[in-house]
Amino acid sequence: MSEKITPREENFSQWYIDIVLNAQLADYAPVKGCMVIRPRGYALWEAVQTELNRMFKETGHSNAYFPMLIPDSFLRKEAEHVEGFSPELAVVTHAGGEELEEPYVLRPTSETIIWSTYKKWIQSYRDLPLLINQWANVIRWEKRTRLFLRTTEFLWQEGHTAHETEAEAVEETLKMLNVYKTFVEDYLAIPLLTGPKSQSEKFAGAIDTYSIEALLQDKKALQAGTSHFLGQNFAKAFDVKYQTREKTLDYVWATSWGVSTRLIGALIMTHSDDKGLIVPPKVAPQEVVLIPIFKSSNKEAVLDYCADLEKELRGAFRVAVDADDKQSPGWRFAEWEMRGVPVRVEVGPRDMENKKAVLVRRDNGEKKVVDRNAIVSEIKELLDDIQKALFDRALKFREDNTTSVSSYDEFLPLFEGEKAPGFVEAMWCGDPECEAEIKADTKATIRCLPFDRQNRVAGTCFHCGREAGHVAVFAKSY
RNA sequence: CGGGGUGUAGCGCAGUGGUAGCGCGCUGCGUUCGGGACGCAGAAGUCGCGGGUUCAAGUCUCGCCACUCCGACCA
Numbered sequence: 254m255s256e257k258i259t260p261r262e263e264n265f266s267q268w269y270i271d272i273v274l275n276a277q278l279a280d281y282a283p284v285k286g287c288m289v290i291r292p293r294g295y296a297l298w299e300a301v302q303t304e305l306n307r308m309f310k311e312t313g314h315s316n317a318y319f320p321m322l323i324p325d326s327f328l329r330k331e332a333e334h335v336e337g338f339s340p341e342l343a344v345v346t347h348a349g350g351e352e353l354e355e356p357y358v359l360r361p362t363s364e365t366i367i368w369s370t371y372k373k374w375i376q377s378y379r380d381l382p383l384l385i386n387q388w389a390n391v392i393r394w395e396k397r398t399r400l401f402l403r404t405t406e407f408l409w410q411e412g413h414t415a416h417e418t419e420a421e422a423v424e425e426t427l428k429m430l431n432v433y434k435t436f437v438e439d440y441l442a443i444p445l446l447t448g449p450k451s452q453s454e455k456f457a458g459a460i461d462t463y464s465i466e467a468l469l470q471d472k473k474a475l476q477a478g479t480s481h482f483l484g485q486n487f488a489k490a491f492d493v494k495y496q497t498r499e500k501t502l503d504y505v506w507a508t509s510w511g512v513s514t515r516l517i518g519a520l521i522m523t524h525s526d527d528k529g530l531i532v533p534p535k536v537a538p539q540e541v542v543l544i545p546i547f548k549s550s551n552k553e554a555v556l557d558y559c560a561d562l563e564k565e566l567r568g569a570f571r572v573a574v575d576a577d578d579k580q581s582p583g584w585r586f587a588e589w590e591m592r593g594v595p596v597r598v599e600v601g602p603r604d605m606e607n608k609k610a611v612l613v614r615r616d617n618g619e620k621k622v623v624d625r626n627a628i629v630s631e632i633k634e635l636l637d638d639i640q641k642a643l644f645d646r647a648l649k650f651r652e653d654n655t656t657s658v659s660s661y662d663e664f665l666p667l668f669e670g671e672k673a674p675g676f677v678e679a680m681w682c683g684d685p686e687c688e689a690e691i692k693a694d695t696k697a698t699i700r701c702l703p704f705d706r707q708n709r710v711a712g713t714c715f716h717c718g719r720e721a722g723h724v725a726v727f728a729k730s731y
Numbered sequence: 732c733g734g735g736g737u738g739u740a741g742c743g744c745a746g747u748g749g750u751a752g753c754g755c756g757c758u759g760c761g762u763u764c765g766g767g768a769c770g771c772a773g774a775a776g777u778c779g780c781g782g783g784u785u786c787a788a789g790u791c792u793c794g795c796c797a798c799u800c801c802g803a804c805c806a
Binding site for chain 2: 257264266267270281283285337338340341361362391393395396397403409455456457459462464476478479481509511513515546547548549552578580581582583584585586587588599601602603604611
């Protein structure tokens with residue numbers, strides 16, 4: 254069984270790669286760290302795009318597109334920004350057979366090209382807020398890449414907004430963080446921690462960075478998306494001023510926020526098992542696979558019987574049908590399990606005779622024999638159940654792998670050895686030096702200061718013993 | 732970018748200097764079919780890339796590249 258997939262226990266990294274390649278989500282490309290996203294993988298990305306676009310538009314945003322080539326000088330206008338990104342830039346130095354006077358950078362993110370444009374578009378408070386999103390590719394020359402999780406080129410969306418007031422920009426930052434949380438939890442069924450990053454972990458050029466943090470099956474944390482409050486940093490760097498309602502001039506307030514194809518990696522690593530991919534029904538390119546079971550003697554009769562059923566299913570669900578007579582039923586079962594389709598419908602001679610069908614859940618393998626006539630409502634119920642069960646299972650995993658500590662003596666052993674300990678929460682003083690020492694000792698980083706865990710009484714920092722005003726969540730991360 | 736490992740048919744691998752192999756998969760035909768069926772016939776290779784040694788290199792040697800594991804780096 255599943256000989257193609259390395260078990261998680263044996264080698265988690267290899268398991269992940271096996272899933273990506275065997276479920277035909279992506280393939281390696283000729284250039285270091287780049288991947289080809291195959292139709293089955295791209296369909297997942299399209300599901301992400303469809304829902305997020307709906308949510309972005311409901312919150313007042315419009316899509317636009319800015320160029321991929323950015324003049325080198327633009328990057329340099331915001332000091333922290335250039336410092337943060339320059340090590341991973343790819344630069345175009347030649348074009349049209351000649352060396353360029355000024356090199357172009359392949360965008361690692363679009364703040365600079367967008368803010369240079371916003372300068373032209375914003376004069377008055379009447380031009381605000383400006384709420385724009387773009388779907389784009391970006392290039393970051395990372396040292397160590399991994400399919401979907403960290404690739405040299407990746408697809409993402411980046412929202413860039415401009416506001417009259419600080420309060421409005423902060424509100425936007427948190428609103429979009431919450432859009433991400435809602436989408437990722439409700440559709441991808443991945444439970445998240447949300448909250449601000451520590452100052453040392455924030456985005457280059459931001460005042461505050463907020464993130465959504467997931468815990469994957471190997472107990473490492475993944476930053477699944479970010480929303481940044483940029484203050485007036487980019488407005489100042491690109492001289493974007495507007496006339497206020499009081500007829501004064503002021504710099505606008507900015508946000509930016511993004512999620513990427515990394516979400517597909519998070520999806521895989523959260524739900525899948527040793528048989529292959531598991532996809533939550535709401536984003537599954539195919540919710541149901543119909544597998545007719547027949548012998549050559551009764552093939553025609555079974556397929557006839559399935560024709561009506563298929564029509565009915567297609568009226569209600571996204572459906573695949575696999576009636577390949579070159580493959581045994583067992584082979585087809587295993588194949589569609591690897592592809593992650595949430596519900597399998599088996600129909601053979603027995604079912605035909607009894608006016609039944611067999612439903613099998615991908616998430617836990619349970620089989621259920623149902624009346625042919627009730628099949629649509631039965632599947633609907635099952636899909637809802639699976640969606641919920643996947644989230645609940647992931648949430649339980651996270652809770653089972655979250656530890657609370659009050660001293661460094663408790664903390665240190667958790668981060669010894671190969672295995673990651675999951676999320677570890679502790680009272681923390683907020684000092685970057687204290688954070689750096691912890692990281693140097695253990696490789697643990699602060700994932701965020703979760704909003705919903707700040708209700709503890711004030712105490713002392715678990716590491717340095719000084720007064721502590723935050724609960725921080727530590728983990729080993731991707 | 733540093734250290735280790737790997738690179739031979741689509742995939743997994745064998746092949747210690749002398750004719751390019753095996754299993755799975757693939758194509759065709761037939762028999763099978765309720766958890767990865769079987770028979771027969773067939774197709775498929777610049778042995779990762781580039782130099783060097785040699786009468787002769789998949790094999791020895793140097794360089795490079797890719798993947799992978801571990802580090803450093805990382806919205």
